[in-house]
Amino acid sequence: MNNNSFTICYFSDASASLTNEDINSLFDQVNNFNNSHHINGILLFGMGKFFQVLEGDETIVKDLFTDRILNDARHSNIFTVIEKAYDEPIFKNYSSQFNTYKEPEDLTNILSYLRQNRTNSTHNKLERLLSPFGIPLGAK
Numbered sequence: 001m002n003n004n005s006f007t008i009c010y011f012s013d014a015s016a017s018l019t020n021e022d023i024n025s026l027f028d029q030v031n032n033f034n035n036s037h038h039i040n041g042i043l044l045f046g047m048g049k050f051f052q053v054l055e056g057d058e059t060i061v062k063d064l065f066t067d068r069i070l071n072d073a074r075h076s077n078i079f080t081v082i083e084k085a086y087d088e089p090i091f092k093n094y095s096s097q098f099n100t101y102k103e104p105e106d107l108t109n110i111l112s113y114l115r116q117n118r119t120n121s122t123h124n125k126l127e128r129l130l131s132p133f134g135i136p137l138g139a140k
């Protein structure tokens with residue numbers, strides 16, 4: 001097991017000027033980098049919002065998030081909900097999906113990830129933030 005595994009999960013508002021073409025090329029870029037750097041997780045886009053989970057080597061994930069994602073003009077109002085070390089990854093491969101999750105497995109992974117990391121203080125906010133993606137967080 002990798003002892004330096006780290007996860008970050010956030011929501012953000014997509015820039016209003018992004019076209020479908022921009023979103024598609026962003027997703028290609030994300031898949032290429034993450035798959036070649038053993039970063040797992042998911043990126044969703046829906047109703048003008050992004051939801052992303054990153055799992056991987058601590059240095060790679062933190063550098064990617066801090067140096068690139070946080071400074072990317074394609075989104076704003078980045079709200080980090082989870083940022084911590086983990087023992088077992090939930091996501092085995094990187095998948096970035098357009099609009100909403102596509103496979104039942106994606107939903108299962110997202111729900112397990114959120115349940116594993118959920119605290120009372122984030123629960124209500126998470127439920128609201130997840131609504132654009134059609135992800136039912138379920139009972140507390």
Ligand SMILES: Cc1cc2nc3c(=O)[nH]c(=O)nc-3n(C[C@H](O)[C@H](O)[C@H](O)COP(=O)(O)O)c2cc1C
Pocket residue numbers: 012026029030033034043050052054064068069070072074075
């Ligand atoms: C919502 C969002 C999520 C992103 N997620 C990733 C990601 O997981 N991996 C990645 O390599 N780039 C991601 N990017 C793109 C990076 O911010 C950055 O553009 C890319 O890493 C290329 O950086 P560079 O232009 O400094 O080479 C994301 C951008 C946005 C807007």
